[in-house]
Amino acid sequence: MSRRNNADRMDVDEPSASSSSSRSKHRSSGGIRRGRGLDAPSSRYDRDEDMDYETYTQAGTVNTGRVQKSVEGYIICVTNVHEEAAEEDLHDYLSEYGVVRNLHLNLDRRTGFAKGYVLAEYAKFEEAFDAVRALDGHDLLGQVVSADFVFAKGPTKGTTRIAPE
Amino acid sequence: MSDFYVRYYVGHTGRYGHEFLEFEFQSNGKLRYRNNSNYKNDTMIRKEAYVSPMILKELQRIVAQSEIMKEDDANWPEPNIDGKQELEIVSGKDHICFTTSKIGSLVDIQNSSDPEGLKAFYYLVQDLKCFVFSLISLHFKIKPI
Numbered sequence: 001m002s003r004r005n006n007a008d009r010m011d012v013d014e015p016s017a018s019s020s021s022s023r024s025k026h027r028s029s030g031g032i033r034r035g036r037g038l039d040a041p042s043s044r045y046d047r048d049e050d051m052d053y054e055t056y057t058q059a060g061t062v063n064t065g066r067v068q069k070s071v072e073g074y075i076i077c078v079t080n081v082h083e084e085a086a087e088e089d090l091h092d093y094l095s096e097y098g099v100v101r102n103l104h105l106n107l108d109r110r111t112g113f114a115k116g117y118v119l120a121e122y123a124k125f126e127e128a129f130d131a132v133r134a135l136d137g138h139d140l141l142g143q144v145v146s147a148d149f150v151f152a153k154g155p156t157k158g159t160t161r162i163a164p165e
Numbered sequence: 166m167s168d169f170y171v172r173y174y175v176g177h178t179g180r181y182g183h184e185f186l187e188f189e190f191q192s193n194g195k196l197r198y199r200n201n202s203n204y205k206n207d208t209m210i211r212k213e214a215y216v217s218p219m220i221l222k223e224l225q226r227i228v229a230q231s232e233i234m235k236e237d238d239a240n241w242p243e244p245n246i247d248g249k250q251e252l253e254i255v256s257g258k259d260h261i262c263f264t265t266s267k268i269g270s271l272v273d274i275q276n277s278s279d280p281e282g283l284k285a286f287y288y289l290v291q292d293l294k295c296f297v298f299s300l301i302s303l304h305f306k307i308k309p310i
Binding site: 054055077151153 | 192193194195197210211212213214215216217218219220221222223226227234237238239243251252253257258259260261262263264288291292295296299300303304305306
């Protein structure tokens with residue numbers, strides 16, 4: 001396999017990954033399979049499954065269900081946000097539920113407009129929960145948005161939302 | 166969430182060892198982030214968290230909007246001594262793993278043999294990095310990079 005040899009020669013590559021790696025879970029058939037990387041896998045994650053990753057698992061003082069607290073509070077995400085939304089307006093809307101400690105309204109690098117999601121941090125779970133409940137499925141700047149907490153205590157497969165009912 | 170996986174790697178080996186940034190999202194919500202540099206004996210930053218289905222859905226939307234799955238890295242610049250980028254995405258039955266060199270600016274893209282494809286890659290990678298840096302910095306209160 002010349003391609004593999006070629007990849008192994010490059011000093012940006014480490015020795016090739018074992019075959020019983022996590023990536024084999026993602027093997028598929030019948031769909032598109034494309035890319036030079038498929039022949040010369042170099043996934044670093046395959047090789048450090050046992051390494052320690054830093055996590056943040058502290059609990060707050062309230063019962064949050066599946067919601068994981070972040071270092072300085074609770075992070076929520078609102079999606080389908082209008083592309084012309086201004087950070088100041090969003091800050092005003094979100095401040096109705098509590099003090100917004102941090103707000104990330106990231107832009108689409110190609111168009112320069114808002115990408116469509118906003119991340120906000122509240123110090124208190126109740127504030128974040130009120131914001132999620134008030135915004136999810138409701139109109140914001142003329143568009144129906146979705147809202148939920150961002151971080152969960154564990155795997156979220158099979159669920160659609162993590163905010164408590 | 167059906168089968169969905171995203172991994173991005175960028176790195177090179179140089180004066181400060183193997184310096185790289187890598188993150189991945191698994192379909193169960195696991196987000197992993199690694200950033201390594203030996204500059205001033207810095208140790209590797211390794212973070213892990215679980216994100217809600219909504220975040221994966223937004224990620225899927227960003228990937229779909231980029232139309233990256235229609236592209237092919239066959240004519241992209243090969244990884245070289247200056248570094249390598251790798252983007253792996255599994256979406257349902259589709260699986261791509263594109264590799265290329267580092268891209269300095271849009272000028273590099275215009276001078277390549279597949280400007281349209283590389284542009285899709287370039288902007289998607291920036292949007293993904295931006296998303297991940299926000300998530301990691303909000304959760305852990307660190308400035309990634």
